[in-house]
Amino acid sequence: MPTPRPLTDPVVTVCFAPGEDADWFAASEKVNDLLHADGTPARRYHVRHRPLIGWLTRWCGYHLLDATRRFGAITMAAGGRKSRLDLTGTAAKTATEAARRWRAWNSHINATTKPAHPWEHYLAQHHADPATVSPDEARRRFEQQPRVLAMLAHSFDPYELPVYQAGEATYVGLYWRVALIGDALITTDGRLLMPASDSVADRFRFLNEACAYVRSLRPTARLCAVAIA
Secondary structure, eight states: OOOOOOSSOOEEEEEEOTTSOOSHHHHHHHHHHHHOOOEEEOOOEEEOOOTTTHHHHTTOOTTEESOEEETTEEEEESEEEGGGEEHHHHHHHHHHHHHHHHHHHIIIIITTSOOOOOHHHHHHHHHHOTTTSOHHHHHHHHHTSHHHHHHHHTTOOGGGHHHHHTOHHHHHHHHHHHHHHOSEEEOTTSOEEOOSSSSHHHHHHHHHHHHHHHHHSOTTOEEEEEEEO
């Protein structure tokens, strides 16, 4: 059964409680305990450089996890103290890239093809009558739609069709939230937050809850993004 395939490995954001070891080993242990999976650090956060003092901190990796440098200055990290991570900048850069993708889709696909049914429509047909609509038949019906064919021809992910068709604000809103949270979040008290299903609505519910949770953490809280292969 075909399913949406992410462009990158799934990412889990780990939040550490005050006084807890907040290094890469501790983050990987939490992911392994709750998801039974191994992962690697995901450098997805831009690093904040404050005025004046930023001229010093841009060269220092303290309170950061798996930081990377450009021309000697620290630019990205897999995590660290919340106050050192530029969460606003991370979201803004992703929003700009997402808006550019949606506008390209709008020009090449939306302006030239009629709206199409999303994959979930044909998946429901398969579940309702599996003897008549096999998985291959459901996929054939989905992919024979002119809009889906055009998306495949232009290298857009057709399984993202519902988000594209929902408009630019919805598409961009999904992606800046994903940039901050990823696909799951482990809270400081060890709870695992995930979408209830693959539907866009459930993903938004999870991301809104997770973003609110991260926003509520103190500036001294520590985060780490883990990519699961």
